[in-house]
Amino acid sequence: MNFSSVIGQQQVKEKLLLSVQQNRVSHAQLFLGPEGSGALALALAFAQYINCENRTETDSCGTCPSCIKSQKLIHPDIHFSFPVYKLKSGSENPALSSDFIKQWREAVLANPYQHINDWLDFINAENKQGNVSADECRTIIHQLNLKTFESRYKVQIIWMAELLGKEGNILLKILEEPPADTVILLVAENRDLLLTTILSRCQIVLIPRVSDDDMLDTLLKIHQLEKEGAMKVVRQAEGNYREALRIINSHEEDEADLFKRWMRLLIEYNQPELLKWIDETVRLGREKQKRLFRYALEFVRECVIGQHSGLQNSFLHDDEMKMAEWFIGRYAGEDWEELRRWFEEAHYHIERNAHPKILFMNLSARIGQRINAKKVSLAGTR
Ligand SMILES: [Zn+2]
Incomplete structure (x- = not known):
């Protein structure tokens, strides 16, 4: 070559x-x-x-x-x-x-x-x-x-x-x-x-690793992705072109959509759908679950940056942005730290063969509780 x-x-x-x-x-x-x-x-x-x-x-x-x-x-x-x-x-x-x-x-x-x-x-x-x-x-x-x-x-x-x-x-x-x-x-x-x-x-x-600029260039020119989709792949692939190819070729729901759906169910407190989401996610396997947590960590990072300096330079787009705004309106320093720690621990435990169903049940309960408390405190300030 x-x-x-x-x-x-x-x-x-x-x-x-x-x-x-x-x-x-x-x-x-x-x-x-x-x-x-x-x-x-x-x-x-x-x-x-x-x-x-x-x-x-x-x-x-x-x-x-x-x-x-x-x-x-x-x-x-x-x-x-x-x-x-x-x-x-x-x-x-x-x-x-x-x-x-x-x-x-x-x-x-x-x-x-x-x-x-x-x-x-x-x-x-x-x-x-x-x-x-x-x-x-x-x-x-x-x-x-x-x-x-x-x-x-x-x-x-x-x-x-x-x-x-x-x-x-x-x-x-x-x-x-x-x-x-x-x-x-x-x-x-x-x-x-x-x-x-x-x-x-x-x-x-x-x-x-392949630089983000070079990766983006390749995705746009060789793979002819739309700019928005290409940026998303760049962010997830982290300089690994093999991973970029895997993402492009996989038609399954991507981590961002999976995460959004999870958070939405927690915010809406939709227990029956949440249980279905957990069962589905458990079936996706550990590699996908690890990617979900890596995405979650990126999401938190983008939110924290967005809270300080606005979301205009964020990687997030449309739906993700709306979700980020929801959290930014309610979360502050310690909340982010806690969320980040939870996702990091979850990634760690999945890698070391924790039982995924129990892990997702516990984590959903914790995050759900915190989200619920935010709703109550926000209602009290009105
Ligand atoms: Zn020659």
Whole structure:
């Protein structure tokens, strides 16, 4: 893929481009970035760029034979290693990435921002844990010691390097002293899970989350969302493009609507509908419930800012704004603090497997009680 197809990350791109132009490409680099930041996409673009026969100062040409093969992930000098599982458990055959190369091409071409879980789902790993095996590490060493087929550089991309485990130590020597014109690009999300022996042998390329401006730009231009909807996705995705794609592709009620409905039922003191809402929300699963609480926390934050400086610059729109105004008219410092704490605790407990139905019942009772007290006190001031 071209650099221009990677969302944002201008500073990282410039650094990589400069390293090629100044002829000081490090032979072992770790592209380290959180989920949805584009670490793999950048590694693919970089691999394509260094072997492009006609590159410019800002990008690969996209049309030379090398680029065409790179784009299809079939370049003979660009090798891929990624987590896989043994096709037959108990079989003598080692688990090698090459057994899954067709699926890999298909999955990455469809979404270079994929997460390890997307990949394992795609290859039907079900509950099997994927890993990069010792045999795969030996295959990497073997491949890199062969001469190149057609390009100057041999590139080895190792995706989800945190899953190398201690087998990764097999690679230490080649990371330290690779054959000439070899570039090894490790791609990882979580620094804490990487072997320190590997970390210390790589130049680290830190990749930040996608900026809100770049995300918005992509949603408007590539996905052609309406501005209002796009801003909402930007806010929820928090710099994670994989999450943005998930939101765009999901047709279920989003967190904002779910939250609004919840609060409205509490304000109206509509118990039968509230119980239905709780049952529905329990069925949505923990990930969705966690997102609901993250949204609730954002809502509180926007309200607090709005109370001080007005809602004109808020992310909230229309219906959300009306709900915010309702709270702003009634809530003050301590109330916000309490609400924020409740949502934070709820998020914490859901993550640690609290019983969701009991949690939503208790939380609804607490918030409902407080809302009711506000109505009474407001009536008393009239
Ligand atoms: Zn090219």
